[in-house]
Amino acid sequence: MKKGVTPQQAAEMIPDGAILMIGGFMGVGSPHRIIDALVDLGRKNLTIIANDTARPNYGIGKLIRTGAVTRAIVSHIGLNPETQKGMIDGSIAVDLVPQGTLAERIRAGGFGLGGILTKTGLGTIAAEGQRVIEIDGEDWLYAPPLKADFALIHADRADYSGNLTYQLTATNFNPVMAMAGETVIAEPREISPVGVIPPDHVSTSGVLVDYIILRGAA
Amino acid sequence: MSPEEIIQRRVARELHAGTLVNLGIGLPTGVSRYIPHNSGILFQSENGIVGMGSPPPEGMEDIDLTDAGGSFVSAVPGAATVDSTLSFGLVRGGHLDATVLGGLEVDEDGHLANWVVPGRMVPGMGGAMDLVSGARRVIVAMQHTARGRPKIVPKCTLPLTSTRRVTLIVTDLAVIEPTDKGLFLRERAPGVEIAEIVAATSASLRIPDYVPEMGLHD
Numbered sequence: 040m041k042k043g044v045t046p047q048q049a050a051e052m053i054p055d056g057a058i059l060m061i062g063g064f065m066g067v068g069s070p071h072r073i074i075d076a077l078v079d080l081g082r083k084n085l086t087i088i089a090n091d092t093a094r095p096n097y098g099i100g101k102l103i104r105t106g107a108v109t110r111a112i113v114s115h116i117g118l119n120p121e122t123q124k125g126m127i128d129g130s131i132a133v134d135l136v137p138q139g140t141l142a143e144r145i146r147a148g149g150f151g152l153g154g155i156l157t158k159t160g161l162g163t164i165a166a167e168g169q170r171v172i173e174i175d176g177e178d179w180l181y182a183p184p185l186k187a188d189f190a191l192i193h194a195d196r197a198d199y200s201g202n203l204t205y206q207l208t209a210t211n212f213n214p215v216m217a218m219a220g221e222t223v224i225a226e227p228r229e230i231s232p233v234g235v236i237p238p239d240h241v242s243t244s245g246v247l248v249d250y251i252i253l254r255g256a257a
Numbered sequence: 258m259s260p261e262e263i264i265q266r267r268v269a270r271e272l273h274a275g276t277l278v279n280l281g282i283g284l285p286t287g288v289s290r291y292i293p294h295n296s297g298i299l300f301q302s303e304n305g306i307v308g309m310g311s312p313p314p315e316g317m318e319d320i321d322l323t324d325a326g327g328s329f330v331s332a333v334p335g336a337a338t339v340d341s342t343l344s345f346g347l348v349r350g351g352h353l354d355a356t357v358l359g360g361l362e363v364d365e366d367g368h369l370a371n372w373v374v375p376g377r378m379v380p381g382m383g384g385a386m387d388l389v390s391g392a393r394r395v396i397v398a399m400q401h402t403a404r405g406r407p408k409i410v411p412k413c414t415l416p417l418t419s420t421r422r423v424t425l426i427v428t429d430l431a432v433i434e435p436t437d438k439g440l441f442l443r444e445r446a447p448g449v450e451i452a453e454i455v456a457a458t459s460a461s462l463r464i465p466d467y468v469p470e471m472g473l474h475d
Binding site: 117126140163214 | 302303304305306319320321322323325326327332338339340341342344345348349373377378379380381382384385386387390391416417418
C-alpha cells in the first residue's frame with residue numbers, strides 16, 4: 040500500500056529552491072491539484088523542468104504568475120507571454136531545450152545513462168556552450184542527463200500499490216518523469232484496488248511512485 | 258482565395274497516402290482542411306498521437322485529447338497514443354515522412370529560422386528543431402513576405418532551426434526548391450508573374466525556362 044497524501048501535504052514536502060519535474064503538455068496531463076497547493080503555500084525559488092509553462096495563470100502558468108519559479112528548463116513558452124517577459128527581463132532564467140532532447144535528457148537521468156547524442160540543434164544557438172562529439176567522422180551534440188528532487192505527475196488511474204495508467208495525449212512526459220524524480224508524487228484521477236489494473240495495462244510500475252494524492256482530499 | 262488558402266491547398270498536394278505527417282501549429286494545421294478523410298494520410302502530433310483526427314463535435318471534447326497547441330482533436334480509427342520519448346523517437350528516427358512548418362526566414366542554403374526573434378519574441382523551439390533534423394521531408398509553409406519585407410533571404414539573420422536544408426518552400430506566390438546549387442523557382446501562384454516573385458524575394462533565385470502555375474488541391 041502506497042502512502043496517500045493531500046495536495047497540501049505534498050506541497051509541504053517540497054522546500055523552497057527545489058528542482059521539480061512537472062508532467063503535462065500545455066496543461067493537459069498536469070498535476071493541477073499539487074500545482075494549486077504549491078501556489079497556496081507560496082513556494083519560492085523553484086526550478087521547473089517541464090515541456091512548457093502552459094498559459095498565463097493555468098497549470099504551470101500559475102507558478103509563473105506568482106513568481107514561484109526562478110529557473111525553467113522547457114522546450115516552449117510561446118503560449119505564455121508572462122514566461123517570455125520573465126525571460127527577457129531576467130527574472131526567470133529560461134533554458135530552452137528542443138523537445139525531443141528534453142525528453143531524452145530526462146530519460147537518461149531516470150534510466151542511469153550518462154546523457155545522449157543527437158543531431159537536433161547541431162550548428163544552432165541551442166548548441167552554444169554544449170559539447171560536440173565526433174564519432175567515426177560524424178558530429179553529434181551531447182546532451183547531459185536531467186534529474187529532479189521531485190517528479191510531480193498526473194495519471195489517469197492508480198491502484199493502491201502505486202501502479203499508474205495514462206490516457207491519450209495526457210500521457211506525454213509523465214511516464215519518463217516518473218523515472219527521473221528522487222521522490223515521485225502521482226496525482227491520479229481515480230484510485231482503484233490492486234488488481235483492477237491488469238499488469239499489461241500498467242504504464243508506470245508502483246515501485247517508482249512514493250506518494251499518491253488522495254482523491255477529493257483537497 | 259486568401260494567401261493562407263493558396264499555401265494550404267498547394268501543400269496538400271505534397272502529402273501522399275500511406276505516409277505519416279506532422280503539421281505545425283498555425284498555418285500548417287490548416288492544410289488538413291484540404292485532405293479528404295479517406296486520404297490514407299496519418300497525422301502525427303508531437304504531444305503524443307499517431308492518427309490525429311479533426312476537431313470533435315462541440316460538447317464532445319475529451320480533455321485528455323489535444324494537439325500540440327492544446328486544442329481539442331479527435332482520433333482516427335487505428336490511432337495510437339504514445340509518450341513524449343516515443344513521439345520524438347518517431348520524429349528523429351526517420352519514421353516521419355514529412356513535416357510542414359511555418360517560417361520566419363529561409364535562405365539560399367535552404368536553412369530555416371522559425372523559433373526565436375532574440376530579445377523580442379522567444380517562444381522556444383518546441384519540437385521544431387527535432388522535426389527539421391529528423392523528418393524525411395521538410396516543407397516550409399509561409400507567406401512570401403512579412404509586412405512587405407522578403408522572408409526568403411540571402412542568409413538568415415535570425416537564429417537557425419537546423420543546419421539541415423529544407424525540402425520545399427511553399428508560399429502564396431511560389432513554390433521554391435532549395436538545392437545544393439541554390440534556390441530553384443519551380444512554380445508560381447495562379448496569375449503571379451515571375452518578376453513579381455523576384456521582386457518579393459531578396460535571395461537570388463534560379464529560374465528555369467518554364468515555370469508552370471501551381472496546381473491547387475480541391
